[in-house]
Amino acid sequence: MNPVAESAAVAAGANPLLPVHGAVPLSWYLILSAMLFMIGVVGVLVKRNPIVIFMSIELMLNAVNLSFIAFGRYLGNVGGQMFAIFVMAVAAAEVAVGLGILISIFRSRENINVDEINVMKG
Amino acid sequence: MLFLLFGGSALVTGITMVLFPNPVRSALFLVLNLFCVAVLYLLLNAYFLATVQVIVYAGAIMVLFLFVIMLLNLGTPDRSLDKLRWQQPAAVGIAVVLAALFGAVIYQSVPAGPPASAMMVEAPTLYAPRAEPNPMLTNQISDPNQLRAITPDTMGTVTGIGQSLYNPGEAWLFPFEATSILLLIAVIGSVVLAKRRLPGEDASAAGEREGGTG
Numbered sequence: 547m548n549p550v551a552e553s554a555a556v557a558a559g560a561n562p563l564l565p566v567h568g569a570v571p572l573s574w575y576l577i578l579s580a581m582l583f584m585i586g587v588v589g590v591l592v593k594r595n596p597i598v599i600f601m602s603i604e605l606m607l608n609a610v611n612l613s614f615i616a617f618g619r620y621l622g623n624v625g626g627q628m629f630a631i632f633v634m635a636v637a638a639a640e641v642a643v644g645l646g647i648l649i650s651i652f653r654s655r656e657n658i659n660v661d662e663i664n665v666m667k668g
Numbered sequence: 669m670l671f672l673l674f675g676g677s678a679l680v681t682g683i684t685m686v687l688f689p690n691p692v693r694s695a696l697f698l699v700l701n702l703f704c705v706a707v708l709y710l711l712l713n714a715y716f717l718a719t720v721q722v723i724v725y726a727g728a729i730m731v732l733f734l735f736v737i738m739l740l741n742l743g744t745p746d747r748s749l750d751k752l753r754w755q756q757p758a759a760v761g762i763a764v765v766l767a768a769l770f771g772a773v774i775y776q777s778v779p780a781g782p783p784a785s786a787m788m789v790e791a792p793t794l795y796a797p798r799a800e801p802n803p804m805l806t807n808q809i810s811d812p813n814q815l816r817a818i819t820p821d822t823m824g825t826v827t828g829i830g831q832s833l834y835n836p837g838e839a840w841l842f843p844f845e846a847t848s849i850l851l852l853i854a855v856i857g858s859v860v861l862a863k864r865r866l867p868g869e870d871a872s873a874a875g876e877r878e879g880g881t882g
Contacts, residue, residue, distance in 0.1 A: 570671045570711070573774055578675045578708075580770035582682055582701075584763050589686040591759030597737055598691050601698045604729070605682055608705050611717075619712040624823050624832045627714055628840045631833070634717075634724060635847045639854035641729050645736045646858035652740050 575616035582609035594659050600644055607637045670711055678704035691742055695733050702726045714824040 582605060589602030611630040618626020652658050678701050685697040702725045709718035822828045833840050 573777075574671065574675075575708075575712075576774050576777075577770075578678070580767070580774065581679055582705075584767055584770070585679070585682040585686055587766060588759055588763045591762065592686065592756050595691050595742060597733060597740075597742065598694050601685065601694055601733060604698065604725070605685070605701065608702065608725075612705055612708060615709055615712050615714045615717060618823075619714070622823075624828065627717055627824060627829060628832060628843075630714070630717055631720070631829070632843055632847055634720060635851060638724065638729060639851055641732060642854050642858040643861070645732060646861035648736065649739070649862045658740065658742075 572616055572620045576613055579609045579613035579616070582606075582612070594661060596648055596658055596660050596663075597645075599660070600641060604637060604641070607633055671708065674704045674707040674711075678708065691737050692734065695730060695737060698733075699726050699730050702730070712824070716824055716826050716829045 586602045586604075586606035586609065589605065590599050593599050593602065611633050614626040614630045614633070616626075618624065618630075648658055651663060655662070681697045681701040681704060685694045685701060688694050688697065702721060706718045706721040706726070709715075709721060832838055833844055835841065
């Protein structure tokens with residue numbers, strides 16, 4: 547954060563309790579979001595446990611939410627936060643169904659390693 | 669400063685989440701990561717979403733994860749059983765390629781000019797090269813009929829979110845209703861998937877098991 551820009555904005559009459567608009571550039575949020583997304587991608591590709599793969603997917607969805615909200619804030623548009631709400635709802639539904647599938651697979655096979663699950667291999 | 673602190677800790681907890689082989693520790697580090705991202709939402713004035721992030725994600729969804737981990741009694745997996753040994757280095761290579769792609773896109777989207785000063789300017793002036801700034805983007809609409817009731821400062825509060833989400837004049841009401849149907853489908857589907865087999869259904873369950881091992 548740039549203290550010069552912050553103090554300048556406070557002197558210009560902005561509320562000092564609110565985060566100064568533009569003090570942290572938008573590209574920093576985008577870079578952080580991209581890095582979190584990549585950590586999630588690596589987790590999905592590397593992990594063998596489907597639950598941890600789900601958690602990596604959650605990490606990726608969060609990264610996308612972060613860039614949605616950052617864009618919405620910097621463009622002054624409420625659509626970013628709306629999309630983040632819908633992404634959260636879809637993520638909750640996805641987790642519920644996915645964990646249900648995992649429990650069902652575990653009941654029938656006693657093992658949920660993704661290397662061993664080849665029922666749909668054809 | 670807060671951005672650097674919580675953004676850095678979000679990255680660190682994300683990396684440790686992927687590196688720990690134990691799923692319970694991964695889940696706990698993901699909770700920490702979600703808290704850090706919630707603080708970043710607060711820095712972006714998205715108060716309602718930060719609250720929802722803590723309550724729904726870190727509260728409900730992660731409890732569901734931990735519950736399933738404990739229910740299935742998963743320990744640390746044995747890496748010697750891995751069938752695809754080349755997968756880890758390949759994943760890291762793909763991640764590096766993806767990082768280069770993201771970096772190129774973000775680098776190109778930063779406006780031209782001296783980078784240090786151009787990155788620090790206030791957001792609406794990012795559109796300075798345009799002859800006429802888009803009034804929807806800069807919130808400088810002179811016609812009061814076009815003026816949105818929600819100013820950016822109240823945008824992230826419960827009031828602002830509700831006024832946008834439930835406003836028939838805006839585009840978010842129909843997706844909201846569609847999301848409710850989606851959640852209903854998810855509830856029914858997960859109950860059907862995870863329910864115990866009844867005694868009369870043993871034949872079909874056994875058939876699934878044979879089909880699975882075959």
